[in-house]
Amino acid sequence: MDEVHQQQCDAAGAVGGDGALARRVREESPSARELDKIGSLQVAPAGVRYRLWLDEPAGVLLFLAPAVPGNGAADGVKLHRIPLRSASCTEVLTRLMAAVLARLASPAESYRSRPEVDRDIGALVESFRVQLARMRTEHADRPGLVRAIHTQIGRAGDKQQAVRRAAFLGWYLEGAYDNDQDDYEQAECDLGSNTDPNARTAVRDWKRYLSDLRHAVPQPQLESVPTEGSRRGNLHWYYEFRTIGRHLTDQQMLELRSVLPSADITCESVVLDQWSDRAEHPVAGSVADLVCRYFDAGLRFSQEGTRTLWLRLPSTLAPRIAPYEAPLRVASRIVDEDLVLELHRDEADGELSYLYADPRPWLEDLLPLRADLASGDIRAVAIAWRAFRVPRPYAGAVERPPMPRGLDEDELTPQLHALVRLLEETP
Secondary structure, eight states: OOHHHHHHHHTOEEEEOHHHHHHHHHHHOTTOEEOHHHHHTOBOTTSOBOEEEEETTTTEEEEEEEOOTTSSOSSSEEEEEEETTSHHHHHHHHHHHHHHHHHHHSHHHHOSSHHHHHHHHHHHHHHHHHHHHHHHTTOOSHHHHHHHHHHHHHTOSSHHHHHHHHHHHHHHHHHHSOSSHHHHHHHHHHHTTTTOTTGGGHHHHHHHHHHHHHHTSOOOBOSOOOOGGGSSSSEEEEEEEEOSSSOOOHHHHHHHHHHOTTSEEOSSEEEEEEEEOTTSOSSOSOHHHHHHHHOSEEEEEETTSOEEEEEEEEGGGHHHHGGGOBTTTEEEEEETTEEEEEEEEOOSSOTTTTTTBOOTTHHHHHTHHHHHHHTTOOHHHHHHHHHHSOOOTTSOOOOOOOOOSOOSGGGOOHHHHHHHHHHHOOO
């Protein structure tokens, strides 16, 4: 096929309005997956947002872009149907991902908060999906695909590209293999670990890549730590409790003031931000009991690294949550007609790491999880279980509950990303 004919084939499509062409994609390509993380970052000068869909069964990338002036379509957008194996597919993806890759290459200078880097990681994973679909058109078997990715890593033009391609291999392996012993052995066999002793580390390269990116961007930090003379102790405690869609009664507020005399109490919330000695816990009695009795959501933080999220949910969710319960991480309690869910993380000797951690923005980012869980989206408890049951190669088979779909980086909502930060990450 000559170059002109190839370009015409790659650009085959229709001109029209954004909404009409998007409906056409949904009708004609029901298996297509919209790459909305990439699309949300791309806006044309005319204010038109680019949109992309990956239709892997059809072997095409569907690309909604501003129409080129001079073709009788100066206004509106054009739907391009681009074969995955064409040069045009690579060119489109390279152009749309250029700014994302530049930011990811220098995260400390590019991002002010972790939600920003999470957004770009989602776009990166969507580009991984396109790359994987392209490579599957040539390599149907897993060992052949792994060898092809290794070849790509070896041909990387610079260190950043090599690291990113190694992360792509790790991301693929994480999705292609389960987490038990047999699958780790099969993964290593496909990686050729008998001849390359360094290959086995590829199973973990994706997690390491994410960790390096995210740790280059700090969590919210306190502007200053109180001096010894202005605080009662050397350990920072933070508690925040909320009611949702209702108010505390006057009697309940009086009861809470007697239990939490140092707290800032309103009809909708309680905030206790205090420094004290370890032996002088700022809350008398069980914090979980306070949540069960008065609140719909709660957050606990201590400078030693302890973090807990409580959410009040319909008790009908109990059977779906039960398989994910694990000591010291996921627990639930039936209270009247409700279920109070507790997601917890505890660390050892973490007080210096969390000295400047500012937990005040955390709960606001996590509150939408309550509505998600109430509607039946149980990914939050699956993430909490996963954070507790981190599989290790050669650790033996781990019995795990059925994991819901939608746990990859590009599928997580902002509130699920916030939960990952709470339960899986350290400063």
